[in-house]
Amino acid sequence: MDATEESLKRGIKVSIPGNRIGDIGTAVQTYGESLGYGVVREFVGHGIGRHLHEEPQVPNYRDPSKGPGPLLRHGMCIAIEPMFNIGGWETLILDDDWTVVTKDGKPHLRILSIPSLSPTKAPKY
Template identity: 50%
Template sequence: MQQRKMPILKSPREIQIMREAGRIVARVHAAMREAVRPGISTWELDQIAVEVMQKYNATSAFLGYRGYPAHICTSINEELVHGIPSKERVLRAGDIISIDVGVRYRGFIGDSAWTYAVGEVSQEAQQLMAVTEACLYAGIEQARVGNRIVDISRSIQWYVEEHGFHVVREYTGHGVGRQMHEPPQVLNYVSNDVDGNYVIQPGLVIAIEPMVQQGTWQTRTLSDNWTVVSADGSLAAHYEHTVAITHNGPEILTLP
């Protein structure tokens, strides 16, 4: 029988620190939103992110994590997650780029991802981004005391599939705190996984992060052993917030 690892509930003081970490993440994303344009390299975006983190006495939670070689993840078009910034990878008009930002601040993690349009993008790309962002908030709405993790999963999957897109299976949301990945696992689709039945309690902090693709839910990993792409080469999008569950409902920590 599969053993469930119990989530580590956070105290109000710990959530306050995580809120500060989340605000730093939000400031990095504000800088990304301003910087994303045709002609900029993903390496330059990485350096801008470092400058913001350093300004607020935070460090990248990604650099060195399982050997990851950069400060943020930059995934373009069919790339879903874990794209590595480089000087050679330059954004072009019509691209979409998913930027995942994780910071460590006073021992705690803040984690958030967003997908940005580079100049004018196709209607299909706009719809994919809109649906993925909306399903994130549909999932957050279900992150309430007394609900189960599967209620988050179900709302995300239903919204995505209702709009004709596909929820990725291999990569999921997760608990977050002093570690990047803590229990429970937060799937973006309904499954009989052991964490799905976990009853949400105040003090739980989770990263809710739907990953959605245009043509298939399947993925593959490139030869760099990091960059994950859609199996059919169709567009992919990724949105994520760190969310604390309180008696008053879900509180998004990765907002300005």
């Protein structure tokens, strides 16, 4: 759990106006993979507004094919949700269409924070 908490702190640290969504994913992925964890790709953080799950998606990884992602702006509220597997990054959804397990059957780690962005500095954890 310490690894997901530290990766969350690193994601929050780069969550400042002018940076990009991809900067959050890069911070989370770089830390998680440096410890040997698989960074989950199928589930991501998200924007929060009038509805709980809104755009933009906030991945825990950087996908170079998608570019740097949306610009972070003052007043945005986003959910940063680092998810690491002890093993490979892939997951499976079971037949009940609700339960998620790791593809290799190894444990999963997750933590969540919902920072609101101020105009000049990163949110505090």
